[in-house]
Amino acid sequence: MDEVYVKCCEKPASEMDNELSQNINIQLKEENIKMSGIPKNKELLFNEMKSGPSSRNTQTTTNNKQNLKIELQSNQKLTPTKTITDQEVKKIQGNQQHNQTTSKQKRETTLLYIEDEISESKEEQQSPKVKIQQERENWREVVKKRNPKQTRPVPIKGAMDKFSLTIAEQQSCLFLSGLDPDIEPEEVKEYIDTTFKISSKCEKMKTKKDRFKSSFKVYVPTDSKQQVLNENMWGKGIVINHFLHIRRNFNREVNPVTA
Numbered sequence: 001m002d003e004v005y006v007k008c009c010e011k012p013a014s015e016m017d018n019e020l021s022q023n024i025n026i027q028l029k030e031e032n033i034k035m036s037g038i039p040k041n042k043e044l045l046f047n048e049m050k051s052g053p054s055s056r057n058t059q060t061t062t063n064n065k066q067n068l069k070i071e072l073q074s075n076q077k078l079t080p081t082k083t084i085t086d087q088e089v090k091k092i093q094g095n096q097q098h099n100q101t102t103s104k105q106k107r108e109t110t111l112l113y114i115e116d117e118i119s120e121s122k123e124e125q126q127s128p129k130v131k132i133q134q135e136r137e138n139w140r141e142v143v144k145k146r147n148p149k150q151t152r153p154v155p156i157k158g159a160m161d162k163f164s165l166t167i168a169e170q171q172s173c174l175f176l177s178g179l180d181p182d183i184e185p186e187e188v189k190e191y192i193d194t195t196f197k198i199s200s201k202c203e204k205m206k207t208k209k210d211r212f213k214s215s216f217k218v219y220v221p222t223d224s225k226q227q228v229l230n231e232n233m234w235g236k237g238i239v240i241n242h243f244l245h246i247r248r249n250f251n252r253e254v255n256p257v258t259a
Contacts, residue, residue: 169221170221170222170223171201171219171220171221171222172219172220172221172222172225172242172243173217173218173219173220173242173243174217174218174219174220174225174228174229174240174241174242174243175215175216175217175218175239175240175241175242175243175244176188176215176216176217176218176238176239176240177207177213177214177215177216177238177239177240178213178237178238178239179213179214179215179216179238180213180214181210181211181212181213181214182214183214184204185202185203185204185216186202188202188216188218189201189202192218192220192228195233196224196227196228196233198220198221198224198227198228199221200218200219200220200221201218201219202216202217202218202219203216203217204216205217217243228240
């Protein structure tokens with residue numbers, strides 16, 4: 001230990017002071033960098049910003065050209081001796097710009113299409129009200145046409161009590177059903193004439209239930225129609241009603257009218 005101490009002390013004082021000062025400066029620089037928190041990459045960016053945008057753009061363009069040349073060499077499988085001209089690089093750059101513009105145009109068209117759909121949906125929602133308003137504006141007054149029956153002249157009824165010609169008696173039809181199939185129209189006519197004291201006509205009708213019961217069409221004067229429609233004058237199971245429709249399957253030869 002004594003020998004080492006002697007050797008260190010053999011150095012001059014000026015050299016020892018320089019070494020200490022250098023170590024102190026290095027430590028201070030490291031502490032300043034840590035305290036500032038600025039990494040080396042940010043320092044480079046700061047220096048580039050000082051130099052100006054032109055230098056940065058030139059560097060990026062050169063880097064892009066180099067990258068494009070490398071891509072062309074890999075795609076076209078060029079030999080190392082063959083070089084790529086600037087015209088080919090410009091063509092590729094133009095194609096990239098064209099693709100960018102087309103993508104922008106597609107986005108714009110899609111946005112316009114969406115806006116058109118939204119506007120059409122709004123118009124469809126508002127269309128019924130608009131249509132009703134337009135229809136009301138286009139309306140015009142229409143005079144109601146009279147029914148041709150109303151335009152006919154009013155009939156004239158005769159008022160003479162004594163008249164040389166015989167006047168037809170107004171009659172109305174009734175439907176009678178529920179009697180036995182063997183009953184004939186003469187029997188029905190006789191019953192109506194004797195009970196209600198009127199002159200009637202009766203004819204037998206063909207129905208689907210002829211095997212079980214018979215049906216008749218009865219002509220009665222209109223004045224005594226309500227008198228005949230009295231339920232107390234008919235037996236249970238018999239149905240009598242206004243004659244609502246004419247049966248087309250009626251055969252007058254088979255079922256003659258009995259007056």
